[in-house]
Each structure stands twice: as structure tokens, then as C-alpha cells.
Amino acid sequence: MLHEWLYIGIFLTIALAIPAIALTIAGILSPKKPNPIKNSTYECGMETVGVSWIQFKVQYYIYGLVFLVFDVETVLLYPWAVAYNKVPLYGVLEGILFVFILASGLIYVWRKGALEWV
Amino acid sequence: MTGIQILFIVNALVIIFSAVMTVTARHMIHAALWFVLALLGVAVVYAMLEAGFFAVVQVLIYVGAIAILIIFAVMLTRRALEDQEKPFNRASLVTLLIVGIVFVGLILSIRFWPLLQSTTVPLSPDQLTVGTLGLALTDPQQFALPFEVTSILLLAAMIGAIYIAHERKEKGK
Amino acid sequence: MSFIQDPIPWVIHWLETLLIGWGLSESLTQVVLFVLGAGLISVGAMFFTTMLIWAERKIGGRFQDRLGPNRVGPWGIFQTFADMLKIFTKEYINPVGVDKVPFNLAPVLSVAAVLAIWSVIPFSQTVFGTDISVGLLIIIAVGGLGEMAIILAGFGSNNKYALLGAFRAVAQLISYEVPLVIVLLIPVMFSGSMGLNDIVAAQKIPFIIYAPVACVIFFICSIAENGRAPFDLIEADSELVAGYNIEYSGLKFGMFFVADFLHAFTSAIVFTTIFLGGWQGPGVEEMPVLGGFYLLLKTLVVYFMMLAIRFTVPRFRIDQMMALNWKVLTPLSLVAVLVTAVVDKSIPQGNSLFRIAALLVANLILWLVADRMITAFRKRHPVQVVSNKRPLARPERLPAGGEGISQ
Numbered sequence: 001m002l003h004e005w006l007y008i009g010i011f012l013t014i015a016l017a018i019p020a021i022a023l024t025i026a027g028i029l030s031p032k033k034p035n036p037i038k039n040s041t042y043e044c045g046m047e048t049v050g051v052s053w054i055q056f057k058v059q060y061y062i063y064g065l066v067f068l069v070f071d072v073e074t075v076l077l078y079p080w081a082v083a084y085n086k087v088p089l090y091g092v093l094e095g096i097l098f099v100f101i102l103a104s105g106l107i108y109v110w111r112k113g114a115l116e117w118v
Numbered sequence: 119m120t121g122i123q124i125l126f127i128v129n130a131l132v133i134i135f136s137a138v139m140t141v142t143a144r145h146m147i148h149a150a151l152w153f154v155l156a157l158l159g160v161a162v163v164y165a166m167l168e169a170g171f172f173a174v175v176q177v178l179i180y181v182g183a184i185a186i187l188i189i190f191a192v193m194l195t196r197r198a199l200e201d202q203e204k205p206f207n208r209a210s211l212v213t214l215l216i217v218g219i220v221f222v223g224l225i226l227s228i229r230f231w232p233l234l235q236s237t238t239v240p241l242s243p244d245q246l247t248v249g250t251l252g253l254a255l256t257d258p259q260q261f262a263l264p265f266e267v268t269s270i271l272l273l274a275a276m277i278g279a280i281y282i283a284h285e286r287k288e289k290g291k
Numbered sequence: 292m293s294f295i296q297d298p299i300p301w302v303i304h305w306l307e308t309l310l311i312g313w314g315l316s317e318s319l320t321q322v323v324l325f326v327l328g329a330g331l332i333s334v335g336a337m338f339f340t341t342m343l344i345w346a347e348r349k350i351g352g353r354f355q356d357r358l359g360p361n362r363v364g365p366w367g368i369f370q371t372f373a374d375m376l377k378i379f380t381k382e383y384i385n386p387v388g389v390d391k392v393p394f395n396l397a398p399v400l401s402v403a404a405v406l407a408i409w410s411v412i413p414f415s416q417t418v419f420g421t422d423i424s425v426g427l428l429i430i431i432a433v434g435g436l437g438e439m440a441i442i443l444a445g446f447g448s449n450n451k452y453a454l455l456g457a458f459r460a461v462a463q464l465i466s467y468e469v470p471l472v473i474v475l476l477i478p479v480m481f482s483g484s485m486g487l488n489d490i491v492a493a494q495k496i497p498f499i500i501y502a503p504v505a506c507v508i509f510f511i512c513s514i515a516e517n518g519r520a521p522f523d524l525i526e527a528d529s530e531l532v533a534g535y536n537i538e539y540s541g542l543k544f545g546m547f548f549v550a551d552f553l554h555a556f557t558s559a560i561v562f563t564t565i566f567l568g569g570w571q572g573p574g575v576e577e578m579p580v581l582g583g584f585y586l587l588l589k590t591l592v593v594y595f596m597m598l599a600i601r602f603t604v605p606r607f608r609i610d611q612m613m614a615l616n617w618k619v620l621t622p623l624s625l626v627a628v629l630v631t632a633v634v635d636k637s638i639p640q641g642n643s644l645f646r647i648a649a650l651l652v653a654n655l656i657l658w659l660v661a662d663r664m665i666t667a668f669r670k671r672h673p674v675q676v677v678s679n680k681r682p683l684a685r686p687e688r689l690p691a692g693g694e695g696i697s698q
Contacts, residue, residue: 002168026541
């Protein structure tokens, strides 16, 4: 089984190398004439006003959190799904109980209004 | 030196280097990105141990969810966008000495732990599949109860986090 | 195996005997063959992207009642090469204060994350990269690498609009990953394995017939994961000026572009493999090379559907997109998994027609219930119209020189 992972490792290395080589070739072929106006930060054609920070909404963090919980839940459900054909009915019921408990978590988050994008 | 030993040494060096850079980086976002590299290195360790499912789960959950959550959290603190000085102070040398002694002590005690002295037998290929894990998770004699308790743990985590992180709307709005 | 029936494994076998005859050891031969195979697939995918870009521009032009590129070469097929030549020689503008490593790593990682999916796809019964047992999860895991690429791009450009665009993009991508991952439980349940070879081999009848609701949810989430219309809020010019790749120029921007188009085709090929039966079709037992043709044909059909949706449907707003995902697709996918699990276990094994009928009926009931609930919800929360006077200029409403257009 190790040679399968070796193939994936080789593929990832090649997949990282090909764009890197292409970018290097283009870097050699392209002109280099930097001047201060070209290199300034883009703000719709105006000068940047103030220090570069953004008003970060906590909504991003909540989406990330709910995504994390559902991701872990689904990853725990994958072995159950693989063993689905060999398990009698109570095994299926255990999985259904698992999904119910987490669906109730989703309903809680929904009712709390944490899923609105304000 | 077989090929896999060379790969393991390279991978271990990458993990240690990125772990050190995580702790000593100046900019918090850089620390988070070095952390991602350390997590990818751990996934490679899992793959080399023939635990393929856990390697993929490591990338999927740690890099795909937890690292992104950490980066979001770092961005929530506005000071993260500024450069900070090196995170060392005057007591760093004494701390390094104490931590080094504790580290060496832990490694020696784990190395000579009786349970680790026997060599383990590699599992047969049909025991290595994910299906075996699935059967174990649904068997009432084996791991069905921890499986269900995990779901309650995840529910508690979600409720707790939403309770803390969500801004309360005013009543009557 | 003869050369006609199965060309690629014949060539691989010939190369293997050649290399062993030269004196290389067994494992080194394997490594060399792996490198060759991986290199060929990667370079082939990148060159295939040029054809895809041409096809998309041509078909998009026809959808929009115009011709598309038709100057450079017959039917404009060399247009992409001309664009590539131009973009290879454009200057790299590095704005002040960029972080060198994240800024330059982001386009490379973006393309690599899409190319890595090609390593696990079975192209025919005997031609595949690797028979890894967790292939399905690898496809989703490298999506996470693509998200890291977007964060690197947004953070590396020293630009608050790029950062904001990157966060919105990542929020969209992680939101739409939830129904995607949940709904992929259903093919795993049917085939009993997470490896793509096993999923394709178990599809004597394609899974789209067994689980149409799951299929539709997967299709919608794939389009959203790509950042294509109607979910292309990330790159909408009117919303955030070009989003996270605002400071990129030259081939670095070209790499993001290539990653976008290649990701669309890769999503189509993954959809075909999981739900439409991959290389299955009449006659693949005797001639395995036909499997590759079937795969290509089915993928092109799915790709055409993705293009049709792209050039037809208007763009979503971000709150509509998030509401669609968290309030419709996620509960629907959870209920679909539950319903499929219960129904599939309740019917006796081996009765194929009855199984199809039971699953189709269950999916139909699920679809109707979901539709009824969504309609009832929309009746309770109608969209607020700002004003009742609609400023449309219709020819039949214009009086003979009176008010003109109502305000």
C-alpha cells in the first residue's frame, strides 16, 4: 500500500513543480521596469487612505466553526458508511442517532440566528 | 538507508523546522502558515505508517478546517496585522534549559517504558481497511458507545462556541 | 492484452520490461514509471486546459448570441495559444509591502491543488494512477489546499480589498463543502468502499438513478466550490474589484485563471466518476480502451451543462448564497442520507428493480417535501420591493408625448 502513497506524493511534487517552472520561465521572459506608481497598492485608482486594516466580521468565524463541527461529524460517519453493507439494522440506527444529534445542533444554531449573514 | 528512511528523516526535519518557526515567528500570520506546514508533515507521517485514512483525515480536518479557523481567529485581533518584536525576553535562556531537561527526561522515560519494549506485529491487509473501523464503531461490544458520546461532545462544542461567539441581538429588535 | 484493445497498459508493460532489462531494480522501475505517468497526466491536463478555455469562450459566445473567438486559426482554436504567448511576456508587478513567499506560492498551490485530483481518477478499467482506498476523501482534502492558496493570495498582497475578497471566498468555499462531504456518504454506502475504482466498478447501474437528490446536491456544491456562476461572487467585478487576485499580473494571474477552468473540468470528471458510472458502458469488458472514451463523452456532457448554467443564470448575493447552503442544502443532504440509509437497509438484498423503485420513490417524496417547505417559507417571507412604480420603458405604454417614463 505504500507505493500508492508514493505515487500521490510524486504527483503532488510534480503538480507543484510544473506551475513553478512555468512562472520562472515567464519571469525570465518578461520585462522588469518597476516604478513607484505601478507598485503602489490598488485602491480603485486613488491613493490609499489610512492604515491597511479591515473591519473583520465575527460571522466568518462562526461559519468556520459550524463547518468544523460538521466536517468532524462527517469524517466520523465515513467508516460507518463503508461498513454499511455488512452491518445489521441496529448499526444503521446508531448512525441515524449520530446524525440526529448533530442535526439538532444545526437547528439550534439556526434558531439562534447565527447563520444570518449580516 | 532505504528510501523510506530518507523520506522519514527529511519529513521529520521539515516538521521540526516549521514547529520552531511557528513559535518564533514575528508576524502571527506567518506563525499560522508555518503551523499548516507542520500539520502537512504529520499527515505524511501517517501515510508512511500505512494509516491512509488518518492521513487524509488529518489534511481534511486540520488543514481544511482548523488551520482556516486559526487564521480567521488571528485576523479577528486587529493587532495581528502589525509586525511584532521577536517573542523572546530576558528569561528565555533559563526557560530553554529547564524545558530541555524536562524534554530529555520525558524521552528517556518513554523510551524505556515496558509496554514499548516489545515489537508489534504489522496488521494484515484485510485488517487495515476502513471497513474494519466502521464495523468496530457500530458494534455494541466494541466502540458504539464512544461513537455516540462523540456526537454529544461535538454538539456541546457547537453550542458552547455559538453561545460565546455570537453577538446577542437586542430584545425587541 | 493486445495493443489495440488496451494500448496504455501494453506500453507500460513494455517500458517495464525494457527498464528491468537495462538493469534497474524493481522498486526503482516503479518510481520511474510513476514519475513518467504523473508527469504525462499533469502536462496533459495543463494542455487540455487550453482546449477547454477555447471551448468555453466559443460556447459562451453562442449562448450570448455572438460568435466568440474566430480570427486566430480556423474557428479560433489558436486563440488560447495567442493569449498564452501574451501572458507569458507580461511584467510581474510586485506592489510595495507584499510578502514574497505567500504572494508567489499562492498561484502555484492553486494549480497544484486542482492537478492533485487527477492522481486518483480511474480513466479505464486498467488505466489508473493508483488504487488507493481513500480516494474520495483525497479529492475533498485537496480542496482544503486550494482554500489555503486563496488565503495566501489574499494575505500576501498588501491590500485590504484582496484580504476581504479572500475571506469571502474562503467563507463560501467552506460553507459549500459541508453538503458536499455529507452527500458523498451515499455512493460510499452503495459501493461499500471509499476508493474510486471500487465506486466505478459497483456502478452497473449508475448511481444517479439510485440517488438523484444526492446527485443534484453534489452538482450544485461542485459549481459553488469552483466559484463559477451563479456563485461567482468572488470574482464579480461589480462587487469587489477582482477579489483576491487583484494585485496579480502576468502569468501569476494566468495560473489562477488556469486553475479555475481546470477545476471546472475536474469537477465534471469527478461527478462522472462518482454518479454517472465513469468508464462503464457497453463493451468495456472486451476492449478496456473504450472506457476512456466513455469517460470523456460523459464528462463533456456534464461540462456542457455546467457551461449552460454559467451563461444563463444571474449571480447570487452572498446572503442568498449562505442561506441556500445552510438552510436548504445542508438539512436536505442530512435527510437524504438518513432516508437512503433506512430505505436501502429495509428492502431485501438482490432485488434490483424493486430497489431502484423504492429508492426513486423515496427520493421523489423527499424532493416534493423539500419543495413544499421552501415554497411555504418563501410565501411567509416575501421579498420586499422598494417601490411599486416600475421604471420600465415599454413601447406600448408611451403616450403620444405625455408623461414618458414613469419615475
